[in-house]
Amino acid sequence: MKKILLLGGSRYLLPAIQSAHDLGVYVITCDYLPNNYAHKFSDEYHNISIVDKKAVLILAEKLKIDGIISYATDPGVVTAAYVAKKMGLSGIPYESAIILQNKGKFRRFLEKHGFNTPTTNVYHSWEEIKHHLREIIYPVIVKPTDSAGSKGVTRVDRPVEMFEAVSVAIKHSFSHEIIVEQFIEKSGFSSDTDSFSIDGDIVFFSLNDQWFDQNAANVYTPAAFCWPSTMPIVHQKKLHADIQRLLCLLHMGTSIYNIETRLGVDGKPYIMEVSPRAGGNRLAEVLRYACGQDIIRASIQGALGMTVDRLIDPLYQGYWGLVVLHSRKAGIYKNIYIDNRLDDKIIEKDMWVVPGDEVKCFTGANESIGTLVLHSNNQDELMDILTNIEKLIMIEVQ
Secondary structure, three states, X not given: OOEEEEEOOOHHHHHHHHHHHHOOOEEEEEEOOOOOHHHHOOOEEEEOOOOOHHHHHHHHHHHOOOEEEOOOOHHHHHHHHHHHHHHOOOOOOHHHHHHHHOHHHHHHHHHHOOOOOOOXXXXXXXXXXXXXXXXXXXXXXXXXXXXXXXXXXXXXXOHHHHHHHHHHHHHOOOOOOEEEEEOOOEOOOOEEEEEEEEOOEEEEOOOOEEEEOOOOOOOOOEEEEEEOOOOOHHHHHHHHHHHHHHHHHOOOOOEEEEEEEEEEOOOOEEEEEEEOOOOOOOHHHHHHHHHOOOHHHHHHHHHOOOOOOOOOOOOOOXXXXXXXXXXXXXXXXXXEEEOHHHOOOEEEEEEOOOOOOEEOEOXXXXXXXXXXXXXXXXXXXXXXXXXXXHHHEEEEEO
């Protein structure tokens, strides 16, 4: 029986664990949180930090694993690539993982190779940046170079706002490194969804529309998504070509990717992030509903060096939405009220809390309390639902 090591333990790992089991694979999970949700569903668990590359390598060699993956778990991506390289397992190049997982290195790589990318500077402390406040062209986005889920991200419009933004970003950075980058005003919706490559060739490329709750504690944390994307086709094709060129330059192999893009008001499409992992908002699961293709199963197959099931660019069966259920305030969860007009649109309701549980305000994807998967045969209908979602779904918190 083949053995795979999955880094992390959040509930987002469940579809990967299920896919591995469906393939007859023995699943091992590891992180430093033994009570994490996914560990209850793996075959074996080890208490080791996933950012400790050498410790994970020692474990992997001891267990004689056949594959390793950091599915929907951002901090483990570099470690997975490191272990795969050291053990001769299937995986992406370690050097490329380092570039993709560090926002400063990634921006420099994009700039060097002629991609559209915002002007970016890297800093390590307030002392470094405070002398340059008047040189910065506002607005800018301040964020950690090495975190995900929109944690530590702030828009800054004036120099007086910078100190707090820098403090928050550094707090959320493992390496205490941040970037200050030009804010790219978007035209239409930004996109944040998953794609897949085999031997470096994009065989499954998706784009979507990303929605935000402007009244949430962090307005840059995605609150909903819908497929297919409403971005003009000419720009979708340009992004497809640009991302393919990027993967070739980085010598990427077989992998799932969470890719964030946007069309600027300047008419240029921008690659914002490309992370060789699944997105943390069940994006690949919705894509499986939406077009019948399973890039979760493909991720397990690729990590184990197995033949990957045939994949093609998605052909959507109607219009699909994912609502990230969340609370705008901290407190004790009491109930959720969903308008009955959504009854025939809800394909799946997944609640992660029960009455009496403590919930936090929505500052990052890790503060989600559940999801709804929606389907409609009418695009306008789905867009209207997502536009008015706060009138249709209410979270009661005491």
